[in-house]
Structures are given as C-alpha cells and as structure tokens.
Amino acid sequence: MSLSKANKSAYFAWLKHPGHYLFFKIFIWFWLTIIGTVAALVFLSNITAINAVxxxxxxxxxxxxxxxxxxxxxxxxxxxxxxxxxxxxxxxxxxxxxxxxxxxxxxxxxxxxxxxxxxxxxxxxxxxxxxxxxxxxxxxxxxxxxxxxxxxxxxxxxxxxxxxxxxxxxxxxxMPNWMKIVIAIVASLILSFVFSRNLIAPINSLKKAAIKLSAGNLSARADISVNRKDELGILGRDFNSMANQLELLISSQKRLLADISHELRSPLTRLKMATGLAQMQANDASQSYLLRIEKEANQLDKMIADVLQVSRLEAKSQALSLQKQSLQIIVDHVINDAQFEAKQNNKQLNIVGAVDVNINCDESLIASALENLLRNAIKYANNTISITLKHADAIYIEICDDGSGVPNEQLGKLCEPFFRQSDARDRVSGGTGLGLAIAKNAITAHGGSLVLSNKEQGGLCANITLPLIKE
Incomplete structure (x- = not known):
C-alpha cells in the first residue's frame, strides 16, 4: 500500500534540513563509526596481504x-x-x-x-x-x-x-580493495539506518502523540511497545499515563459542566414562568424590573443551551441529522439575517463568489456555525465584513472583518469554550465566549476545519473548509 502524499512528505522531511533532526545526527555518527572501524580492519588486513596471498x-x-x-x-x-x-x-x-x-x-x-x-x-x-x-x-x-x-x-x-x-x-x-570498500559502505549504511530508525521511532511516536494531544485530541497515545525497557520505553509509558490522567480530568470537568447546566434548566424555567405571571399582575412601576429579570433569564437560558451544545459536540454524543442539500441556500439564509444585524450597527457585508454545490450536513449545525462567525465579525468590524465563497477540491468560506484583530499568541485559544480576548469588550457586546467553540466543533463534526488568522491590513479572518460530496 502506497504512502499518502502527507506521509511521504513527513517521512522525507529530514532531507530538507538534516542538521535539525536527531535521526540524521545519530545516523551519521553510527555510519561514521562503523565505516571507521571497518576501514581500520581493512587497513590491518592489507598489512599482511601481499599480491593476493x-x-x-x-x-x-x-x-x-x-x-x-x-x-x-x-x-x-x-x-x-x-x-x-x-x-x-x-x-x-x-x-x-x-x-x-x-x-x-x-x-x-x-x-x-x-x-x-x-x-x-x-x-x-x-x-x-x-x-x-x-x-x-x-x-x-x-x-x-x-x-x-x-x-x-x-x-x-x-x-x-x-x-x-x-x-x-x-x-x-x-578480496580486491574496491570490493572491501563497497561492502563496508553498504553494510554500514544499512546497519546505521536500522539502528537509527530503531532509536528514533519512539521519539517520533512521542512527538506525534504530543502534537495531537496539544491540538485537543485527548485519545492520542504514544505507540511504545510494552516490551521496551530502556529510557525511551519508560518515557513513552509515562507520557501515556499522563495523557490518561489528562483525558480523565478534562472529561470529568466537561461532564460536570454539562450536568450542572442541565440541572439549571429546571429552576430557570420556573423562574421564567414566575416572571411571566408577575408581569401580568404588576403595576407600571414594577414592569421595568420584571423586564430586566426576563432579559437576564433569557440570556442565561441561551448560555446554558450553548454550554450543552458545546458539551455534546465535544463528546461526539450529538447525533447529526445529515441530509444532502444545497449549501448556497443555507448560506443565503444566514447572510440575510446577518445583513439585517449589520445595518442595525451601521456596517456593511461584501459578498464575493458562491458555493452552489450540494453537501451532506446537519443544516442547523452548519447554519449555527456560520451565524456565530458572522456575528463575531459584525461585533468587532469597524465598517466592513468580507465574505468569500468558492469551491474546487473542497468548499472554502472566508469571513473577514476590518477590526483590530487579536494578538497572534491568542489565536489558538479563541475557539476554546469561555475564552474571551477582552473581558471588558465582550461584556459590552454580550459575548459569552462560546460562539467560536460551537462553530469550530460543528465544522469539525462535518469533517471540515476552521482556521483563524489576522489580516496584514488589520482584522480577523475565519477560514472554513468543508469536504465535497464524493460522487
């Protein structure tokens, strides 16, 4: 079975910058050591060899x-x-x-x-x-x-x-001297490669597992044989033990948050019902206070719903209602709603291209992801939000604002639940730090990706990639 293009690229990556890779250094030292040893043996053997005798x-x-x-x-x-x-x-x-x-x-x-x-x-x-x-x-x-x-x-x-x-x-x-040299080089090359690969394999496995773990894949583990008793084997098993504990702690935290959110819904529902009954009997002086209570209760209800949705998406427990449908129709509905919100804030949406293709998706999740990204762009744009739609080998949607952007070191955290780049600004805009987390998890659930980046001219760009239907 042939290697994929990505695997081939990773496999031969050390050839581009060999000095940066431990494998190359170990390989060279093994090779030079064996060549030096064999060369010495050839030299000593030649001292007593005269005319092939x-x-x-x-x-x-x-x-x-x-x-x-x-x-x-x-x-x-x-x-x-x-x-x-x-x-x-x-x-x-x-x-x-x-x-x-x-x-x-x-x-x-x-x-x-x-x-x-x-x-x-x-x-x-x-x-x-x-x-x-x-x-x-x-x-x-x-x-x-x-x-x-x-x-x-x-x-x-x-x-x-x-x-x-x-x-x-x-x-x-x-043997002729040229044959001795060829045998020495070939044998040392093969042995050095085998030794180096055997030594570097667990390190590469640890590296890949660490990258996956840091990217949020809590099930990532280093592929270390239980029979390996050296330092690298011990290190690999310690890493896997740490990953197990980390997965257990984070899973428990998410489960606790979801359970608490679920339990809060019952008293919140009773609070909203009581507020409604109170509004029917209250005088004009009390109505403003009851309206404020109703608004905060609705905000809390929305936050709890978002927490539950993020929890289900991250736990992959939410069943997707996949149907083949036009992505352009979904995008048009979301953009129409966003146009209204942008006008209310004296901002403009510029739309370029189209995605007139069918896609297998859960319409509500994809719409929710696009809506959260557009609302985020409208909140922080100065004047204009640019939307670029295109498709080739995949579907590409880019949503950019002309705001101030975010510090580069915080780009990777924007899609974490409850993370807010500026608490004061989000309080004014009513943000909870869950919108981008919902968007990322919804897109990932459809086999796509969401990448956030800063524009050179200023502003934040959200780049969405979704797979096409395989005919």
Missing part, C-alpha cells in the same frame, strides 16, 4: 608431518642415491597431496603430481626464507617451506591442498 606461522602436527616428509625425501635421495624425480614418484609419496619442491638457487621445480594450469605456485617464492607457514591464496592452501639438501642441490618443500577453501577471514583479506 596471506600467511601465518605453521604449528602442531601439520608442521611435524611436513618436517618428517622432508627428512624422508632427504634420506631416500642421499642414502639410496635416488634422484628427486625418482623419490617423488615412489608410491608412498605419490599418494599424498601435491608435493612441490622449489630450487633455492634456480627456477627449477619438481612435484609428485601434475600441477593444474590454473595454479600459480610461484606465489610461494616470497616465503622461501621463512619458517614453515600456512599460505592462503585464492586457488589453494600451502604448507611450508621446509629446506631439503640433497646431492642435486638445496630445495624448499611445500605441501599443496588444491581443494581447500581459505577461511572466511582469509577470503576477506584476499
């Missing part, structure tokens, strides 16, 4: 056996006055492995068997003045030399094992 001292029974064979050849040649050729064809020696005699003072050589053309025995010449050795080449393994003195002259005896493959370490020594 390697050797080490010969000890033990093999050395004794080779010396015994040399003495046997000397005895046969001297005592029985035989030539070396006659000695080597003797059945006792001809049945042995390939025996090779190299003359000390000339290029002459003898053997008890025919030497294959692929075997270059001249590679043994560099050992003639050494003590008995095991000599490794790509084609064969040799034991010797042992000096033999016979009437024909001085010779060096070697026993050749043609079918023997050199040990792994010797085969490595006998």
């Amino acid at each position: 390697s050797n080490e001292p010969l000890y033990g029974p093999m050395k004794k056996n080779l010396i015994y064979t040399a003495k046997s050849i000397e005895r046969s040649a001297v005592k029985h006055k035989r030539t070396l050729s006659e000695v080597l064809v003797h059945p006792r020696l001809s049945k042995r492995k390939l025996l090779y005699l190299s003359a000390a003072q000339s290029d002459d050589s003898l053997s008890n068997k025919e030497v294959p053309e692929s075997i270059d025995l001249s590679l043994l010449n560099f050992t003639q003045n050494m003590s008995p050795q095991i000599i490794f080449t790509e084609k064969y393994q040799a034991f010797g030399p042992v000096n033999i003195k016979v009437p024909e002259g001085s010779f060096y005896l070697y026993e050749i094992d043609i079918n023997h493959q050199p040990p792994l370490i010797m085969r490595f020594k006998l």
Whole structure:
C-alpha cells in the first residue's frame, strides 16, 4: 500500500534540513563509526596481504608431518642415491597431496603430481626464507617451506591442498580493495539506518502523540511497545499515563459542566414562568424590573443551551441529522439575517463568489456555525465584513472583518469554550465566549476545519473548509 502524499512528505522531511533532526545526527555518527572501524580492519588486513596471498606461522602436527616428509625425501635421495624425480614418484609419496619442491638457487621445480594450469605456485617464492607457514591464496592452501639438501642441490618443500577453501577471514583479506570498500559502505549504511530508525521511532511516536494531544485530541497515545525497557520505553509509558490522567480530568470537568447546566434548566424555567405571571399582575412601576429579570433569564437560558451544545459536540454524543442539500441556500439564509444585524450597527457585508454545490450536513449545525462567525465579525468590524465563497477540491468560506484583530499568541485559544480576548469588550457586546467553540466543533463534526488568522491590513479572518460530496 502506497504512502499518502502527507506521509511521504513527513517521512522525507529530514532531507530538507538534516542538521535539525536527531535521526540524521545519530545516523551519521553510527555510519561514521562503523565505516571507521571497518576501514581500520581493512587497513590491518592489507598489512599482511601481499599480491593476493596471506600467511601465518605453521604449528602442531601439520608442521611435524611436513618436517618428517622432508627428512624422508632427504634420506631416500642421499642414502639410496635416488634422484628427486625418482623419490617423488615412489608410491608412498605419490599418494599424498601435491608435493612441490622449489630450487633455492634456480627456477627449477619438481612435484609428485601434475600441477593444474590454473595454479600459480610461484606465489610461494616470497616465503622461501621463512619458517614453515600456512599460505592462503585464492586457488589453494600451502604448507611450508621446509629446506631439503640433497646431492642435486638445496630445495624448499611445500605441501599443496588444491581443494581447500581459505577461511572466511582469509577470503576477506584476499578480496580486491574496491570490493572491501563497497561492502563496508553498504553494510554500514544499512546497519546505521536500522539502528537509527530503531532509536528514533519512539521519539517520533512521542512527538506525534504530543502534537495531537496539544491540538485537543485527548485519545492520542504514544505507540511504545510494552516490551521496551530502556529510557525511551519508560518515557513513552509515562507520557501515556499522563495523557490518561489528562483525558480523565478534562472529561470529568466537561461532564460536570454539562450536568450542572442541565440541572439549571429546571429552576430557570420556573423562574421564567414566575416572571411571566408577575408581569401580568404588576403595576407600571414594577414592569421595568420584571423586564430586566426576563432579559437576564433569557440570556442565561441561551448560555446554558450553548454550554450543552458545546458539551455534546465535544463528546461526539450529538447525533447529526445529515441530509444532502444545497449549501448556497443555507448560506443565503444566514447572510440575510446577518445583513439585517449589520445595518442595525451601521456596517456593511461584501459578498464575493458562491458555493452552489450540494453537501451532506446537519443544516442547523452548519447554519449555527456560520451565524456565530458572522456575528463575531459584525461585533468587532469597524465598517466592513468580507465574505468569500468558492469551491474546487473542497468548499472554502472566508469571513473577514476590518477590526483590530487579536494578538497572534491568542489565536489558538479563541475557539476554546469561555475564552474571551477582552473581558471588558465582550461584556459590552454580550459575548459569552462560546460562539467560536460551537462553530469550530460543528465544522469539525462535518469533517471540515476552521482556521483563524489576522489580516496584514488589520482584522480577523475565519477560514472554513468543508469536504465535497464524493460522487
């Protein structure tokens, strides 16, 4: 299954600024360490490797056996006055492995068997003045030399094992240098990548979980194996424990707020009924006080309704009544109401574009979100509210005012319940700090997003994105 474009971008993001990523630093150090180690091994192996030949001292029974064979050849040649050729064809020696005699003072050589053309025995010449050795080449393994003195002259005896493959370490020594370097680089690259990924994976998981948690996703957890016992494993489990406690506390707080709001509705309803009855019997002097009580009761009723709606949306317990309908019709109804409110405040709405597309939505929720955003823009605009409508791969609605905007550090908090950028200003305008929270949760419930930003010329912009119906 192919990675999405977003996942691919995140996966290769470290390539753009490698110095900023811990993965790259760890990866480079692992790689350089392994390359340095392998390079040292290659250098040390090359010290003892001469022309694709390697050797080490010969000890033990093999050395004794080779010396015994040399003495046997000397005895046969001297005592029985035989030539070396006659000695080597003797059945006792001809049945042995390939025996090779190299003359000390000339290029002459003898053997008890025919030497294959692929075997270059001249590679043994560099050992003639050494003590008995095991000599490794790509084609064969040799034991010797042992000096033999016979009437024909001085010779060096070697026993050749043609079918023997050199040990792994010797085969490595006998490799061409370019092959050693390629193997070292490829192996170290793969190992460094694996080690780095294994080390950085829990950190990336913690990072993603922390970002989701800070964005309000209280169910976000770090994907850390319970079998991981190192510091990163402990850190991941501590983070998940903290997230569990945080989710429990915030959920309890929201549930308590919703329960209190629900319980307040009954006495509030009785208060409104009592106020209505009192208005029927009150004289003119008392009517103004009763009207004030009625107004505050209605305001409190609206606030409680908003709290309950936010609680249901955040808890995802509100069932959406989704229907396929024209978004433009919903927008037109909301804008018509907003036009009336804007005129009352001597402000103007400028509308550009249209969204004449169908959308699966809960009409009341989408209308409520747009209404809250437009009312917020009307409250804080100086003169003009701009509304831009368009659709392409998705539906885009932008609502901007020409007010003073808000400090950038507070943009992320505007959609939090009960957050108000200025208490004094909101008291004058009657704000409760719930309108933007309702708008954001309503849009999110439809698979969309709400992003708030300041305009360069001044003022606040609300950018809404909603998905199109997939045909």
